Amino acid sequence: MSTSDRITVLNPMGFAPKVLEKPLAPRLSTLDGKTVYLVDCRFDDSDVFLKQMQAWFAEHLPGVRTVFKPISSVYLLDDPTTWEEIKAKGHAAIVGVGH
Amino acid sequence: MTIEAKYGVPTVAMHTDKFDRVVRSVAAVNGMAELRQVFVPQPVMGKSARELRAYVDGKDPLTGRPVMQEVIEGLTTPLDGQGVGTIEYDRSTPRLVEADTEENLHRLFMENRWTDYLPIVLPTEERVAAMLAATRRKPDEVVGRMRPTHFREAWEYTVEKVAVNAVMAGARPEYFPVVLALAATGVSARGSTTSSMAAMAVVNGPIRNEIKMNAGTGALAPYNHANATIGRAYGLLSQNLQGGSVPGLTYMGSQGNNYAYNSITFPENEERSPWEPFHVQHGFRPTDSTVSVFGGCRATAYTLGLREKHWREHVRNMLRGMDPHIPPVFVLDPITARQFIDRGGFTKKDALIDWVYENARMTAGEFWDYQLVQNYLYPRATFGEEPWASKLKAAPDEMIQMYKREDIHVVVVGGETNGYWRIMGASYAKTVSVDDWR
Numbered sequence: 147m148s149t150s151d152r153i154t155v156l157n158p159m160g161f162a163p164k165v166l167e168k169p170l171a172p173r174l175s176t177l178d179g180k181t182v183y184l185v186d187c188r189f190d191d192s193d194v195f196l197k198q199m200q201a202w203f204a205e206h207l208p209g210v211r212t213v214f215k216p217i218s219s220v221y222l223l224d225d226p227t228t229w230e231e232i233k234a235k236g237h238a239a240i241v242g243v244g245h
Numbered sequence: 246m247t248i249e250a251k252y253g254v255p256t257v258a259m260h261t262d263k264f265d266r267v268v269r270s271v272a273a274v275n276g277m278a279e280l281r282q283v284f285v286p287q288p289v290m291g292k293s294a295r296e297l298r299a300y301v302d303g304k305d306p307l308t309g310r311p312v313m314q315e316v317i318e319g320l321t322t323p324l325d326g327q328g329v330g331t332i333e334y335d336r337s338t339p340r341l342v343e344a345d346t347e348e349n350l351h352r353l354f355m356e357n358r359w360t361d362y363l364p365i366v367l368p369t370e371e372r373v374a375a376m377l378a379a380t381r382r383k384p385d386e387v388v389g390r391m392r393p394t395h396f397r398e399a400w401e402y403t404v405e406k407v408a409v410n411a412v413m414a415g416a417r418p419e420y421f422p423v424v425l426a427l428a429a430t431g432v433s434a435r436g437s438t439t440s441s442m443a444a445m446a447v448v449n450g451p452i453r454n455e456i457k458m459n460a461g462t463g464a465l466a467p468y469n470h471a472n473a474t475i476g477r478a479y480g481l482l483s484q485n486l487q488g489g490s491v492p493g494l495t496y497m498g499s500q501g502n503n504y505a506y507n508s509i510t511f512p513e514n515e516e517r518s519p520w521e522p523f524h525v526q527h528g529f530r531p532t533d534s535t536v537s538v539f540g541g542c543r544a545t546a547y548t549l550g551l552r553e554k555h556w557r558e559h560v561r562n563m564l565r566g567m568d569p570h571i572p573p574v575f576v577l578d579p580i581t582a583r584q585f586i587d588r589g590g591f592t593k594k595d596a597l598i599d600w601v602y603e604n605a606r607m608t609a610g611e612f613w614d615y616q617l618v619q620n621y622l623y624p625r626a627t628f629g630e631e632p633w634a635s636k637l638k639a640a641p642d643e644m645i646q647m648y649k650r651e652d653i654h655v656v657v658v659g660g661e662t663n664g665y666w667r668i669m670g671a672s673y674a675k676t677v678s679v680d681d682w683r
Contacts, residue, residue: 152344156368156409158359159338160391160400160486168250168276174321182320185248188624190290190616191297195259198298202313219628220621222395224247233252238320241248242259243289244268 178209180237185228186216192243199240246277256280257319261287262306266494267437271396281319283312290616358491360413361480361506368412376408379418380425380682384408388428391487393437393495402428402486410485414478419456420471423448423536425682427479432538432674434483434508435490440617441498443542445509445574445671446479447656449524450534452679453512460514462660465576467507476510504542509669511658517579518657519586520594527676534679539654541571544670549663551584557604563668564605564647570617571670572652573601578659581666594655602650610641 174180182203184196196214203212213236217225221244232239249256260268262284272280284307285300292300305312342350350367354360366372377384382404390399407428411421427434427446434444448458459469467473484490492498515522515531524535546563567573575597577585591597612618626633636645654673659665 151346153347153350153367153369154344155342155350156370156373156405157339157342158354158368158406158409158413158481158485160402160406160488161338162274162400162488163398165274165398166276167278168246170277170279170281170324171249171253171255173255173323177317177321189620190288191292192289194292194294195285195289195297195300198294198301199313199316201298202301206313207317217624219630220624222621229248229252229254232248232254236254239248239254239256240259240316240320241256243285244258244260244264 174238177207177238181211181213181235183213183215183232183236183239185232185239185241186214187221187241187244188216189221189243195243196240199242246272246275246280249280250277255320257316258282259316260284261289263287264497265307267497270494271394274398275396279324283315283319284308285312354413358489359481359485361477361484363477363506365413365481366415368409372412373405373408376411376416376418376421377405379421380404382425382682388425389431391428391431391433391483393433393435393487393490397437397488397495399431400486400488402482406486407482410482411478414474414481415470416474416478417456417470420475420478422534422679422682423452423456423475424478424482426536426677426679427475427538428482428486429682430536430538430675430677432540433487434479434505434538435487435496436540437490437496437498439497439499440541441500441502441543442540443502443504443508444479444483445504445539445542445669446476446511447523447537447539448475448510448512448535448679449515449522449537449676450529450679451532452534453515455534458512460512460516460658462662464511464514464658464660465509472511473507476507479508479510480505502543509542513656514579514658517661519579519582519592520655520657523654523656524676526594529676529678535676536679537676538674539574539669539671540674541672542669544568544571545667547665547667549665550581551588551664553588556588560601561604561606564601565607567647567668567670568617569607569612569615569647570621571672572648572654573605574653574669574671574673575601575655575666576669577655577657577666578661578664579657580659580661580664582655582657584664597655598650598653601653602646602648605647605653606644607647608641609636609639609643609645612645612647613637 186193384405392399411424456471458471489495626637
């Protein structure tokens with residue numbers, strides 16, 4: 147291939163923002179005696195799924211207290227009220243089901 | 246991600262397995278690549294409690310490990326040094342692609358998923374410069390930000406980046422202010438939703454005739470250079486400037502949508518419409534040039550004309566065929582627009598919109614049972630948001646209005662070869678000045 151056959155074109159992609167890695171929360175040493183929130187994102191029967199998970203905890207890990215908690219509105223909106231409640235009253239969260 | 250990062254609560258996110266690439270990618274671009282995620286089979290929707298209990302008792306289809314074991318480990322296994330730092334990743338985009346032959350560059354653009362798989366015009370510096378000459382705006386000026394979903398980060402783009410995509414689409418420089426205005430909306434024509442929605446763009450004002458757009462016969466079909474390439478440019482700029490539109494990663498439309506090839510881009514037929522133009526309804530002057538964008542386009546209902554005896558029932562039937570989650574846009578041939586005046590006395594668009602608002606009804610029981618209403622409107626209703634909260638109080642057999650009045654729109658287009666017309670399910674997003682981008 148000769149140099150004269152080569153052409154220069156522009157890149158069509160936009161500019162990605164910088165990614166700032168966020169730390170995860172420290173994990174619990176055990177779930178026994180702890181309160182785990184089952185957070186329903188209110189999507190496509192996720193409530194039915196999480197209630198089955200709640201039943202699993204009751205049968206297999208009765209020392210874990212579970213709270214079924216639907217988010218306040220749709221998943222597209224932030225829900226600080228729910229997050230504050232979980233922070234104040236819970237120790238961990240399981241959020242589902244994202245499709 | 247918010248509850249984990251902002252509130253410090255150890256969290257496990259549950260997903261269905263079809264979404265593994267997209268949710269891992271979303272977590273990574275939000276700086277949480279190590280987020281604990283567990284998967285169950287797709288679908289959850291429509292499964293019985295017994296079937297979903299089997300998901301809980303079963304295995305993660307991606308790892309083969311028990312779901313509940315992964316959930317518990319996700320909450321209790323120490324982080325082992327992962328995801329505890331604070332690191333910045335700079336993801337810069339080079340201005341130029343490495344020089345190569347035309348054949349190789351066409352292949353590269355396709356392999357990088359920078360095209361819509363139709364032939365493109367390679368964006369050489371000369372072609373991009375010619376495009377840039379059609380606006381007074383500087384090449385490095387930021388036009389806006391765009392993203393394929395609510396959960397992803399927005400990417401930024403400049404006038405030059407928009408010009409590159411306009412060249413690729415085959416647009417002529419004189420169309421560039423319209424393309425820039427579309428980019429300035431920040432509304433993606435390549436949204437990532439399983440519902441396969443497309444966008445719609447309606448051009449109003451003098452620019453329509455200046456660049457010889459077609460508002461008459463075949464306006465929504467491939468018979469006009471400006472209609473075709475402006476719409477194509479909207480799609481290409483959306484997928485490239487937002488950081489991609491890749492199935493399984495940044496596009497999840499289960500069936501896809503042919504409307505996406507040119508984003509239903511057309512000018513309103515203001516000259517033959519009996520009503521004020523769409524942009525005037527939204528606060529612009531008739532002499533202003535604008536483009537209005539809509540999202541959520543999938544559903545279409547159509548019929549021919551308005552029959553004297555049962556036109557009301559026929560239109561109500563069309564409305565009942567739409568999913569009530571997305572409001573109707575009446576796309577009327579001028580013949581039918583005048584028929585709406587003759588039959589219903591709607592001398593203004595607003596009068597027709599009032600009639601549609603009052604007549605688009607179904608029982609509350611049926612309405613609230615629609616899956617999309619359950620997903621997106623029911624939660625708002627339970628949170629007290631009107632008008633949904635009041636509608637939630639209706640008895641199951643009470644007829645309730647399907648839409649908010651302000652969400653219903655009317656546009657006139659077509660060449661009067663007959664009175665065919667359609668209702669598009671589409672959500673109006675915004676109207677942007679084209680003149681600001683000349």
